[in-house]
Amino acid sequence: MYHLNDLQLAIRIADLKSVSAAGREQGMTPAAASAALQRLEKKIDCLLFARSTRQMTLTEEGQLFIDSGRQALTLLNNASNALADNRGELQGELRIALPSDLGRNIIRPWLDEFSLRAPELNISLYFGDQITDLISQNVHLAVRYGQLEDSGLMRRQLAMMPRVAVAAPSYIQQYGQPQQPKELVNHKTLILNRGGQPWSKWPFSSQDTDYHVELIGCKSSNDGAVIKDWALAGKGIAFKSWFDVAKEIHQGKLKRLFTEQASTKIPLQILYLQTDYPSHKVRAVIDFLKEKCQQFTQQYPPI
Numbered sequence: 001m002y003h004l005n006d007l008q009l010a011i012r013i014a015d016l017k018s019v020s021a022a023g024r025e026q027g028m029t030p031a032a033a034s035a036a037l038q039r040l041e042k043k044i045d046c047l048l049f050a051r052s053t054r055q056m057t058l059t060e061e062g063q064l065f066i067d068s069g070r071q072a073l074t075l076l077n078n079a080s081n082a083l084a085d086n087r088g089e090l091q092g093e094l095r096i097a098l099p100s101d102l103g104r105n106i107i108r109p110w111l112d113e114f115s116l117r118a119p120e121l122n123i124s125l126y127f128g129d130q131i132t133d134l135i136s137q138n139v140h141l142a143v144r145y146g147q148l149e150d151s152g153l154m155r156r157q158l159a160m161m162p163r164v165a166v167a168a169p170s171y172i173q174q175y176g177q178p179q180q181p182k183e184l185v186n187h188k189t190l191i192l193n194r195g196g197q198p199w200s201k202w203p204f205s206s207q208d209t210d211y212h213v214e215l216i217g218c219k220s221s222n223d224g225a226v227i228k229d230w231a232l233a234g235k236g237i238a239f240k241s242w243f244d245v246a247k248e249i250h251q252g253k254l255k256r257l258f259t260e261q262a263s264t265k266i267p268l269q270i271l272y273l274q275t276d277y278p279s280h281k282v283r284a285v286i287d288f289l290k291e292k293c294q295q296f297t298q299q300y301p302p303i
Contacts, residue, residue, distance in 0.1 A: 006040040017055040090118035097142040101224035161242040165257040170234035188236035191217035246300035
């Protein structure tokens with residue numbers, strides 16, 4: 001009989017289409033991962049993957065084996081989750097993907113607090129502003145802004161909030177304060193680049209009319225935390241979710257612009273895979289984050 005670790009490795013190779021990437025994820029060298037895959041194929045007397053110089057592609061028999069293996073691991077995980085639920089235990093590993101700025105500055109300290117309540121739960125955090133594929137990234141939960149179309153995911157809404165244009169007092173002192181969003185084309189703006197695409201059309205609303213201002217930007221980054229750092233340093237005007245800049249606005253480090261022409265509120269959601277038995281640890285973290293978001297909104301109401 002083959003080892004469950006070898007089955008888990010094979011499933012990740014199928015997800016990532018790479019032996020070395022799947023091995024790194026599990027702390028293995030490419031040589032060790034390749035040896036483990038060969039060991040599994042020898043045990044089941046089946047070639048799971050067609051190898052090429054670029055990627056690993058499942059054979060027909062490999063697809064059948066991997067699909068059945070996923071179902072088997074799900075049943076095993078569900079059995080463990082059922083026991084943990086029955087005992088009220090918070091243990092094992094929980095992998096969470098977070099937006100860069102919000103994750104580092106707001107949610108990470110919350111999860112540190114949660115860890116004090118659950119010392120046997122190992123939380124791994126992954127930061128980035130791209131839309132995360134939970135399966136390929138091998139995460140249990142992902143916190144994301146906006147309306148997401150993937151119907152294969154379950155979601156819980158954590159909060160609704162506007163995006164706001166902000167600038168540091170030092171920027172306003174040097175370059176002046178725009179009075180209307182259309183004046184942004186004459187200012188230095190900071191553009192978030194998501195998924196290789198610059199988010200350069202900023203939405204606003206005036207008298208129930210929605211419109212966009214298209215910008216070029218003087219600086220851009222794929223990291224939302226960098227965008228806020230530049231704004232705080234007076235390098236330009238940023239367009240951020242309220243949660244990302246609420247503290248700095250209340251502290252006077254940033255000033256909200258165009259308060260009469262706010263953008264439409266967007267949801268902050270937590271996503272997880274659609275399973276037959278959501279685990280106790282997943283439900284506990286979701287409920288905790290929902291409570292913390294409500295407290296944050298009360299402490300830092302939109303100005």
